[in-house]
Amino acid sequence: MTVLSPPRSRPALIEAFTAPKGFGDQTLRDRRVDAIELLGGIPDPSVLPTAELAEATARVLARPGASSLQYSRTEGIPGLREWIAAREGVDVARVLVTNGGFHGLALAVQAVLERGDLVAVDNPVFPLFLRGLELADARVLPIRVGAEGLDIDELAARLREGARPAAVYTVPEFHNPSQSSLPTARRRELVALAEKYGFVVFADDPYRELRFRGEPESLTPFHDSDHVIHVNTFTKTLGPGLRLGWIVLPPRLVPDAVALRSRQDSHSSTFVQAVIAELLTSDAELFDRVLGRARALYRSRAHALADALEAEAPGAFEVTVPDGGLFLWPRVNDDAIDADRLAADASAEGVEYQRGAFFPSGPGTDADRHLRLAYGDTDEERLREAARRLGRAVARQR
Amino acid sequence: MTVLSPPRSRPALIEAFTAPKGFGDQTLRDRRVDAIELLGGIPDPSVLPTAELAEATARVLARPGASSLQYSRTEGIPGLREWIAAREGVDVARVLVTNGGFHGLALAVQAVLERGDLVAVDNPVFPLFLRGLELADARVLPIRVGAEGLDIDELAARLREGARPAAVYTVPEFHNPSQSSLPTARRRELVALAEKYGFVVFADDPYRELRFRGEPESLTPFHDSDHVIHVNTFTKTLGPGLRLGWIVLPPRLVPDAVALRSRQDSHSSTFVQAVIAELLTSDAELFDRVLGRARALYRSRAHALADALEAEAPGAFEVTVPDGGLFLWPRVNDDAIDADRLAADASAEGVEYQRGAFFPSGPGTDADRHLRLAYGDTDEERLREAARRLGRAVARQR
Known part of the structure; x- marks a missing residue:
């Protein structure tokens, strides 16, 4: 058979992916x-909480109409979003339920970055984030991570020298891999830089709830800014296999993230959301x-x-x-x-x-x-x- | 505070989205x-099967180690992929588990299409697919759907005239909205055109299992071609809220689709996959x-x-x-x-x-x-x- 068209090249989106190496x-x-x-x-x-999950599932599936098996809103089901919003201390309209923390990062990358944008990242860094960045074929500006997390002074110096990242990625609490945390005062400095230079902070926070000594740093600097996406997940607390997390978005970015999400996989599993909402709200102390x-x-x-x-x-x-x-x-x-x-x-x-x-x-x-x-x-x-x-x-x- | 950068424009990816209208x-x-x-x-x-789902969940969560709550492979868990592969009659390596049918379409769109590509689509068409196409800012070539599904003669005519779509989208069985089905012989003609002109068929098949009269058309023409992505889902049979489906890919497209998926949300919920695999395999007649x-x-x-x-x-x-x-x-x-x-x-x-x-x-x-x-x-x-x-x-x- 005659093939009338030359073989198509792969889309640029796919072409930008490199083979995984190391991690x-x-x-x-x-x-x-x-x-x-x-x-x-x-x-x-x-x-x-495996037994509690099984019990919550049975209760959810016994409800007349089994709404947990039906379509739901892109943003997430109300009961779960409200629980998350209360825990985060933000308006529920800013919460988008995701399929886990990595998905939250991927949505942030796709909703915020133009292809080829510069992104400042932790150095050392959670390596899978760099793979997520390939979705936007982004260029990387490494910023040292020290004993107090991302080195805000180094970031400020690079900005003064003319670097113009579209986003800054950091794990602000129990940094992966180096385990340092960004103090509250430094968070304020980071946010001030974001607002001054117009970049968005991707604050990746999966370990926050696993603090076993001392007091957590404040989330207020992140939540008070319209230049931060706070990424979190139930992965490390209720299980990675649920694939359930959330992002707290500045209100100005909510419509774009929802529009993107609605075109990719519509919404996170209603079933998983309903089970976790039941687990968390039927016993207020369980979590x-x-x-x-x-x-x-x-x-x-x-x-x-x-x-x-x-x-x-x-x-x-x-x-x-x-x-x-x-x-x-x-x-x-x-x-x-x-x-x-x-x-x-x-x-x-x-x-x-x-x-x-x-x-x-x-x-x-x-x-x-x-x-x-x-x-x-x-x-x-x-x-x-x-x-x-x-x-x-x-x-x-x- | 001085803002040193002009406000960023939205990424081209997001800019291509139009507001939903009508459907x-x-x-x-x-x-x-x-x-x-x-x-x-x-x-x-x-x-x-709500009661059976609750029972399957309890069994899955009672397994030592609770692997259903842990990370799993991007492609899907083996038990579920094998069940799907057997039902589809394809090699398991071609099956990628998705978060439902729409997600399968979105992955096909992103893995195959270059931005701005031309895509031939059903006319009339499932309108949400057109929104999914916005992920690739694709142009649309409408092809009439008649009493025998997509009008292959019209498609062939457009191709002869010089149209060069990168993909053709159709719902081949119980077309949405018009309810016609593409006969097996027409499927063969469609696949022959795909191979001749180098496009990929996105065959969107969520209603196939709901036939209540007559015999289903054959999937063999689709599965025998390396120019077809067959998209299916448990949405219409076990519940949309699960967000669980699959695509059957030609082997040549598997690595790209997996690479894309691994950068977006890693994998579908291990929990949902394990529950459905248990449901389907613990009682071979249940489905x-x-x-x-x-x-x-x-x-x-x-x-x-x-x-x-x-x-x-x-x-x-x-x-x-x-x-x-x-x-x-x-x-x-x-x-x-x-x-x-x-x-x-x-x-x-x-x-x-x-x-x-x-x-x-x-x-x-x-x-x-x-x-x-x-x-x-x-x-x-x-x-x-x-x-x-x-x-x-x-x-x-x-």
């Missing part, structure tokens, strides 16, 4: 059964009870892993136990130890983690000297065994 | 309680039992509404009872009756439907002389009452 598609998905995996920010099944159990577990695991690292590889790592979240970010102290070889040796010993070299968004960090160790879904005995294996991997180079 | 955002979402609404292709709650009940109900309602229309407004409409699906598409016989006024009068009498004028994608149809009456979720007594109200609306012009 790629599969790291969170396929499990290696013979190894202890400290790879992903995965909540422990023991602190997910905080779930969080209480989770925080205690993760605090205990964080300390267990930090202690075991020091016991099994004395002096090898500089470890700061974070105030919350799901990761340790130890630094290899000994300059003689090659971090890539360490990761390979650790894998051979039967422990898998994300090497720090996967996380820089540009030069100028020591991320490649770090290890990101996820402790959320591994019990203390296995964390200690993981530390022993890591200790043996360290010993191979000592 | 818009809200028609399927907000219900008018004082009227009988025959608006959307909504399955009846009585034929959705066909659900379909059997649904088909009997919709056949009965289709006839009840058609009979009542003739009884309440004798001779006013030409009604063909379809062989399946959820809609009647009666034509107003009497040229003296103004169809827009009829819809307004019907609304005043307390019956809402989609007027045919919402459906043309171009000139040359008599769609504006039709009414789209959805009978899926309205019982026979209320269908007869709706017909009485429509009869009174007709009488206002007679």
